[in-house]
Amino acid sequence: MAKIKIDGKELQVPDGITILEAATIAGIEIPHFCYHKELSIRGSCRMCLVEVEKMPKLVPACSTTIKDEMNIFTSSERVIKNRRGVLEFFLINHPLDCPICDQAGECTLQDYVYKYGSAVSRFTEEKEHFERRKELGPHVLHYSERCVLCGRCIRFCEEISETRELARFNRSVRSEVDVFPGKRLDNKLSGNVVDLCPVGAMVSKEFLFKSRVWWLTHTESICPLCSRGCNIEIDSRDNKILRVRPRPNPEVNSQWMCDDGRFGWDFVHREDRLTSPLKREGAEMVSISWTQAINLVKGRLSYIISNFGKEAVAAIASPYLTNEDNYLLRVLLLSVIRSPSMAVYQAAQVEEPMVFPSGFTIEADKSPNLAGAQDVSAVEGREPISHRQLLQKVASGEVRALYFLGGAPRISLPVDEREILKKVDFLVVHDYAPSELTEWAELVLPNLSFAEREGTFTNFQGRVQRIRPALLPPGEAKPDWEILQEICQAMGGEVNYPSAEKVFEGIAGAVPGYKGLSYSELGNQGKAKG
Numbered sequence: 152m153a154k155i156k157i158d159g160k161e162l163q164v165p166d167g168i169t170i171l172e173a174a175t176i177a178g179i180e181i182p183h184f185c186y187h188k189e190l191s192i193r194g195s196c197r198m199c200l201v202e203v204e205k206m207p208k209l210v211p212a213c214s215t216t217i218k219d220e221m222n223i224f225t226s227s228e229r230v231i232k233n234r235r236g237v238l239e240f241f242l243i244n245h246p247l248d249c250p251i252c253d254q255a256g257e258c259t260l261q262d263y264v265y266k267y268g269s270a271v272s273r274f275t276e277e278k279e280h281f282e283r284r285k286e287l288g289p290h291v292l293h294y295s296e297r298c299v300l301c302g303r304c305i306r307f308c309e310e311i312s313e314t315r316e317l318a319r320f321n322r323s324v325r326s327e328v329d330v331f332p333g334k335r336l337d338n339k340l341s342g343n344v345v346d347l348c349p350v351g352a353m354v355s356k357e358f359l360f361k362s363r364v365w366w367l368t369h370t371e372s373i374c375p376l377c378s379r380g381c382n383i384e385i386d387s388r389d390n391k392i393l394r395v396r397p398r399p400n401p402e403v404n405s406q407w408m409c410d411d412g413r414f415g416w417d418f419v420h421r422e423d424r425l426t427s428p429l430k431r432e433g434a435e436m437v438s439i440s441w442t443q444a445i446n447l448v449k450g451r452l453s454y455i456i457s458n459f460g461k462e463a464v465a466a467i468a469s470p471y472l473t474n475e476d477n478y479l480l481r482v483l484l485l486s487v488i489r490s491p492s493m494a495v496y497q498a499a500q501v502e503e504p505m506v507f508p509s510g511f512t513i514e515a516d517k518s519p520n521l522a523g524a525q526d527v528s529a530v531e532g533r534e535p536i537s538h539r540q541l542l543q544k545v546a547s548g549e550v551r552a553l554y555f556l557g558g559a560p561r562i563s564l565p566v567d568e569r570e571i572l573k574k575v576d577f578l579v580v581h582d583y584a585p586s587e588l589t590e591w592a593e594l595v596l597p598n599l600s601f602a603e604r605e606g607t608f609t610n611f612q613g614r615v616q617r618i619r620p621a622l623l624p625p626g627e628a629k630p631d632w633e634i635l636q637e638i639c640q641a642m643g644g645e646v647n648y649p650s651a652e653k654v655f656e657g658i659a660g661a662v663p664g665y666k667g668l669s670y671s672e673l674g675n676q677g678k679a680k681g
């Protein structure tokens with residue numbers, strides 16, 4: 152440990168860290184552009200210069216390692232003068248177009264100029280101009296005139312994605328970031344350069360001019376598009392998702408997310424979202440009330456149980472739904488109906504995992520909760536069966552009623568599975584929109600997308616993480632656990648959970664590995680199950 156002083160404050164900090172890191176520990180802000188925790192240090196922007204006793208010149212806080220007895224000043228007259236000068240340089244050719252810049256409100260340059268800059272510009276000459284806006288790739292636009300040449304975007308493509316599309320071209324005031332000739336910024340992590348850019352130079356094509364950022368509501372959640380479970384923030388307005396960005400979680404996704412997750416949430420706003428229970432009448436699906444739907448399930452299941460036995464009822468849990476939803480399916484099947492036939496749907500993996508040299512991985516399993524669905528539907532001492540084995544029981548006529556939880560953003564069933572589903576006497580499906588599952592169902596119950604529900608997913612590492620509702624549900628759609636609880640109650644089951652949180656308490660009490668976990672314990676970063 153080293154003993155240092157920053158702005159008169161005595162501190163003991165670990166050896167080998169930089170002045171910038173030590174100041175962060177002490178809660179002292181040192182403004183910076185080119186430094187980023189997850190990237191190599193360049194020390195090029197000069198915004199972070201500080202004064203150190205016995206050193207003749209100002210030193211970059213981002214690249215100067217602390218020494219025992221160092222006495223550092225982050226707000227001396229020389230430091231303040233340097234900051235003002237650096238900011239003045241950055242603004243010389245800046246178009247000052249904050250009123251139409253997507254970054255306004257989240258812009259480091261804007262914030263620093265407000266805090267440390269000068270209110271008046273001394274520059275009266277003509278500014279240098281660049282091509283106003285360039286499309287660098289399918290998701291990223293570049294406004295060169297706003298760039299402070301911090302190089303974060305370039306280093307990201309060198310060090311994290313290792314795709315090396317970007318570089319700095321030309322010299323002096325003509326310097327600009329661009330893609331190499333003939334290349335496009337088209338890698339699976341490209342959207343991260345938008346988050347990394349401290350100014351409005353790299354912007355998202357999808358979010359361009361969609362909203363001022365201060366009008367957005369931020370909701371912490373988990374990406375539902377693969378089993379990694381990247382921590383995300385859903386930014387919404389008027390009950391619509393406008394943007395999804397990663398939240399840092401060193402155990403799961405560092406600071407990043409892939410473009411599939413960042414831009415792949417459009418299914419939430421499908422025009423054909425299901426808004427009420429639907430019952431098959433011939434070739435038609437007709438809308439019915441929830442009371443009629445629950446009575447229909449109760450009547451049909453009771454008939455099948457009394458004529459063919461409880462084993463004739465089976466259920467398939469969903470790796471796309473939460474632990475809470477799947478747990479209530481288990482309660483219905485194993486505790487209320489007392490049938491042993493429960494499996495978890497597992498889609499065939501069509502892709503290999505995509506592993507980036509930095510370690511970030513897009514998983515091959517495109518469901519967010521396979522591990523959790525398996526955990527909550529497992530029965531001690533009983534060998535789990537696959538959904539394909541269970542479908543064979545349907546094909547053989549052993550199973551007459553099938554309760555199938557859907558919820559996949561996109562699902563494509565193999566032909567043989569589709570053929571089997573046609574044969575079930577009574578097929579109930581929960582889904583958020585018409586799918587290959589709902590096609591043959593006698594009853595379709597409308598559930599919620601990940602963006603409308605509360606609950607937990609367990610990722611491929613066994614980390615249990617919370618998702619939270621960012622949007623209101625469409626029409627009469629409900630969370631699956633609530634629908635299943637109503638069916639349990641209609642069939643004589645004694646369950647009465649008032650919330651998803653209470654269902655999770657039930658899971659913590661019943662499922663090995665979840666003991667001791669609670670929503671407050673999981674917090675916003677999740678916890679590894681035991």
Ligand code: SF4
Nearest residue numbers: 298299301302304348
């Ligand atoms: S585009 Fe943004 S991240 Fe890239 S060098 Fe310019 S300011 Fe930095």
Ligand code: SF4
Nearest residue numbers: 374377380381409412
């Ligand atoms: S890696 Fe997986 S969890 Fe992460 S953003 Fe991409 S699809 Fe979502």
Ligand code: FES
Nearest residue numbers: 183194196197213
């Ligand atoms: S942050 Fe230190 S020189 Fe840029």
